[in-house]
Amino acid sequence: xxxxxxxxxxxxxxxxxxVAALGLLMGGTSALSASAAEKKxxxxxTTKKPAAKPSVAASPAAPVKTAQQIAMEKEIAALKAxxxxxxxxxxxxxxxxxxSAATGQILAWGKSRGIKVEPVLVNQNNLAANVTAAVAxxxxxxxxxxxxTLMLQLGSKNLLNVQALSNExxxxxxxxxxxxxxxxxxxxxxxxxxxxxxISGNLINRxxxxxxxxxxxxxxxxTWEELMDSATKTMKVGGAGFALGNxxxxxxxxxxxxxxxxxxxxxxxxxxxxxxxxxxxxxLGFVKKWYDKGAYSPSAVTTDxxxxxxxxxxxxxxxxxxxxxxxxxxxxxxxxWPKNPTLAKNTGFSALPGGPVTRVAxxxxxxxxxxxxxxxxxxxxxxxxxxxxxxxxxxYYEWAIYGPALKGYNKFEYWDENVDPVHxxxxxxxxxxxxxxxxxVNNAAYAQFGTEFQLSKMVQRHLLxxxxxxxxxxxxxxxxxxxxxxxxx
Amino acid sequence: xxxxxVKFSLFxxxxxxxxxxxxxxxxxxxxxxxxxxxxxxxxxxxxLPASDSSLENYRAAFASVExxxxxxxxxxxxxxxxxxxxxxxxxxxxxxxxxxFRGRDTMGRVIIIAFLTxxxxxxxxxxxxMANLNLSNSLKGLVLVYLSFMVPLATYLLLGFFRSLPPELxxxxxxxxxxxxxxxxxxxxxxxxxGLISVAIITFTGAYNExxxxxxxxxxxxxxxxxxxxxxxxVADEVPWGRTMAYSSVAAIPIMVLYFLGQRFVVEGLQxxxxxx
Numbered sequence: 001x002x003x004x005x006x007x008x009x010x011x012x013x014x015x016x017x018x019v020a021a022l023g024l025l026m027g028g029t030s031a032l033s034a035s036a037a038e039k040k041x042x043x044x045x046t047t048k049k050p051a052a053k054p055s056v057a058a059s060p061a062a063p064v065k066t067a068q069q070i071a072m073e074k075e076i077a078a079l080k081a082x083x084x085x086x087x088x089x090x091x092x093x094x095x096x097x098x099x100s101a102a103t104g105q106i107l108a109w110g111k112s113r114g115i116k117v118e119p120v121l122v123n124q125n126n127l128a129a130n131v132t133a134a135v136a137x138x139x140x141x142x143x144x145x146x147x148x149t150l151m152l153q154l155g156s157k158n159l160l161n162v163q164a165l166s167n168e169x170x171x172x173x174x175x176x177x178x179x180x181x182x183x184x185x186x187x188x189x190x191x192x193x194x195x196x197x198x199i200s201g202n203l204i205n206r207x208x209x210x211x212x213x214x215x216x217x218x219x220x221x222x223t224w225e226e227l228m229d230s231a232t233k234t235m236k237v238g239g240a241g242f243a244l245g246n247x248x249x250x251x252x253x254x255x256x257x258x259x260x261x262x263x264x265x266x267x268x269x270x271x272x273x274x275x276x277x278x279x280x281x282x283x284l285g286f287v288k289k290w291y292d293k294g295a296y297s298p299s300a301v302t303t304d305x306x307x308x309x310x311x312x313x314x315x316x317x318x319x320x321x322x323x324x325x326x327x328x329x330x331x332x333x334x335x336x337w338p339k340n341p342t343l344a345k346n347t348g349f350s351a352l353p354g355g356p357v358t359r360v361a362x363x364x365x366x367x368x369x370x371x372x373x374x375x376x377x378x379x380x381x382x383x384x385x386x387x388x389x390x391x392x393x394x395x396y397y398e399w400a401i402y403g404p405a406l407k408g409y410n411k412f413e414y415w416d417e418n419v420d421p422v423h424x425x426x427x428x429x430x431x432x433x434x435x436x437x438x439x440x441v442n443n444a445a446y447a448q449f450g451t452e453f454q455l456s457k458m459v460q461r462h463l464l465x466x467x468x469x470x471x472x473x474x475x476x477x478x479x480x481x482x483x484x485x486x487x488x489x
Numbered sequence: 490x491x492x493x494x495v496k497f498s499l500f501x502x503x504x505x506x507x508x509x510x511x512x513x514x515x516x517x518x519x520x521x522x523x524x525x526x527x528x529x530x531x532x533x534x535x536x537l538p539a540s541d542s543s544l545e546n547y548r549a550a551f552a553s554v555e556x557x558x559x560x561x562x563x564x565x566x567x568x569x570x571x572x573x574x575x576x577x578x579x580x581x582x583x584x585x586x587x588x589x590f591r592g593r594d595t596m597g598r599v600i601i602i603a604f605l606t607x608x609x610x611x612x613x614x615x616x617x618x619m620a621n622l623n624l625s626n627s628l629k630g631l632v633l634v635y636l637s638f639m640v641p642l643a644t645y646l647l648l649g650f651f652r653s654l655p656p657e658l659x660x661x662x663x664x665x666x667x668x669x670x671x672x673x674x675x676x677x678x679x680x681x682x683x684g685l686i687s688v689a690i691i692t693f694t695g696a697y698n699e700x701x702x703x704x705x706x707x708x709x710x711x712x713x714x715x716x717x718x719x720x721x722x723x724v725a726d727e728v729p730w731g732r733t734m735a736y737s738s739v740a741a742i743p744i745m746v747l748y749f750l751g752q753r754f755v756v757e758g759l760q761x762x763x764x765x766x
Contacts (some may be wrong), residue, residue, distance in 0.1 A: 089708075092721070092724055093724065093725055094724055094725040094726070094727060118709070120708055120709055120710070121710065122708060123720070123721050123723075123724060124724075124725060125723060125724070125725070126704060126720065126721075129701075129704060129705055130704070130705055130708060132613070132705075133612060133613055133616035133705035133706070134616070134705075134708075136613040136616055136617055137613070137616035137617045137619065137620035137625065138617075138620055139616070139620045139625050139626075249726065304723070304728050305723070305725070305726040305727075305728065306723070306726050306727045306728035307728075308726075309726055309727060310527065310530075310531050310728075311531070313527075313528070313531065314527075314528065314530075314531025314532050315531075315532065316531065322726075323726075325725060325726055325727060329727075334727060334729075335549075335722075335727070335729045335732060336526075336527035336727060336728075336729035336730070336731070336732065337526075337527050337528060338526075338528060
């Protein structure tokens with residue numbers, strides 16, 4: 001018993017030590033944090049002008065109907081009475097300045113309406129998990145930024161139809177650019193569920209200096225064969241910095257190549273899968289040929305979303321497909337990489353090459369949507385209307401890597417490729433790009449096939465597991481049909 | 490005989506060395522990476538400490554309000570949940586060992602099943618429950634959710650400690666006039682104090698490392714915990730590995746300190762729980 005007592009006393013001492021250590025740690029952390037805050041890290045110098053203050057001038061160019069005004073006033077009163085804030089989930093993107101601009105504008109809008117707002121930056125990488133739980137729990141925000149893929153999966157059950165707002169914005173700001181207009185087509189399954197505000201897609205970045213040194217063509221590759229040929233001529237192994245794993249980067253590049261070789265997931269009705277085709281065999285033959293020739297890096301299988309960026313910025317590859325974050329990093333620096341103007345100068349940008357059948361410039365959309373569960377639909381639409389005002393979106397576009405959704409935004413100077421080559425490329429994508437689903441029907445089954453990385457998995461089975469093309473295609477066809485059947489029930 | 494002992498010792502230490510390398514390598518890798526910039530990592534992918542190592546990523550960690558807030562949140566949530574888990578765990582383990590009632594063994598098994606249910610199956614139900622309780626986006630809500638796996642674990646580990654106590658101790662206290670709660674608090678709990686420490690450390694660690702519930706239940710930055718703050722370092726297609734490792738190294742300090750101070754009790758707790766549980 002005495003021994004036990006002694007042991008307990010020792011424990012007490014240890015407990016005190018643990019608490020003290022934790023206290024010291026927390027105190028130290030705060031102190032260090034405070035000291036760091038006092039010192040303030042050197043402000044990031046950029047070649048661009050700083051974000052302007054958001055405009056808080058009274059809203060839309062379009063006249064607001066009295067009924068709308070009345071409804072909004074009621075909603076403002078109800079929101080104030082609830083004591084809760086109006087919540088908007090902002091898609092946390094690559095640029096801190098763009099994130100700050102978006103949250104600043106939302107706060108400014110709240111102030112102008114005299115209400116409490118809570119803009120929450122939600123990492124786009126985790127948005128699907130957050131939205132899934134929020135939908136089940138009934139805790140969806142009032143409005144949110146959402147990808148076209150997730151929007152299709154949520155559908156009209158979870159999102160409010162904002163077609164009238166979409167029409168109003170198109171009327172006031174000169175209509176939708178081609179890529180955004182894809183979300184407004186009569187046969188689009190998600191029509192009216194969101195207001196497109198950003199168009200993204202891949203551009204090929206190529207190392208001009210390395211290509212020149214190796215005696216390869218420095219001009220933009222027109223076909224995937226040409227690109228792979230230059231890559232293997234310039235770098236013995238890994239010249240094509242394309243991923244092979246289950247990541248969006250791999251799936252999007254494979255999709256462009258697959259379509260280039262004439263492939264498509266399903267028929268015109270969007271119901272019967274057509275993976276088992278000659279086009280798919282040609283596509284697999286193309287990937288296998290260049291994989292065997294060493295075009296892909298050995299680390300291409302185990303990648304994360306930033307693998308290709310790091311490979312390129314670290315000088316370890318010749319070509320990558322990137323939506324613009326690499327250029328932004330080279331010019332402005334990022335949390336991970338310092339500026340590299342020399343590499344920026346030695347980089348050429350071009351649209352994705354084509355295959356023997358066709359050439360596509362797939363574009364994806366980011367949209368602003370209103371939750372079906374919101375009690376404040378008029379306020380939500382008023383906020384979207386406010387965010388879409390040219391003077392507000394101008395600040396956002398300048399730092400985000402999105403192309404313009406509405407024609408009224410095409411006047412901004414940075415879309416000129418001589419001013420900014422990546423914004424120039426994004427402008428081309430927005431004004432001339434095809435839907436990411438082309439030539440397939442853009443429905444929930446199409447979205448699920450992509451989010452499950454089915455194309456990448458098919459390639460992996462052929463390249464890495466050594467399964468025959470016929471076997472892998474048969475498996476992919478079966479998986480595809482299962483997805484389409486489930487979604488078409 | 491002595492030669493045989495030397496050979497055995499040599500074998501034993503060689504094996505231990507391999508195990509130590511296997512266990513410590515990820516920690517070494519984390520710290521080495523945390524001292525390097527992204528450019529250095531990709532231009533010189535060495536596993537040895539690089540000449541261009543710096544504390545820049547650590548400076549960034551301590552300068553980040555979001556990270557220091559998340560660290561504070563994690564400590565608050567996990568400490569609160571640990572204390573509550575110990576209180577409920579002690580009472581549950583006491584009931585399951587000392588008290589005699591029908592279905593006692595079945596209840597013990599049910600507690601284990603509750604602990605073994607994968608979190609991925611439960612995150613949506615928990616999100617729904619927290620929303621109904623109006624506890625989404627709050628540290629209190631997260632504490633409640635964490636109790637769902639911490640209480641069963643604490644109970645399971647404490648069962649072993651309670652079973653190691655002679656039943657006569659409680660009986661003697663009762664004869665001396667103590668009621669059940671007094672007997673538990675003044676007689677039994679002091680005797681299982683080492684067990685309480687080990688259970689506290691193990692459950693605290695489990696909660697501290699939890700990601701999924703925290704990610705989906707607490708969306709606002711002011712109530713995020715450390716694992717979510719680290720996850721949020723990766724935005725779009727940029728993964729800053731050096732910074733991620735620096736944040737992880739700092740986040741590991743509280744747990745390392747706890748284990749360093751209480752490792753004897755942790756080993757004892759696990760042994761008692763596994764042998765007598």
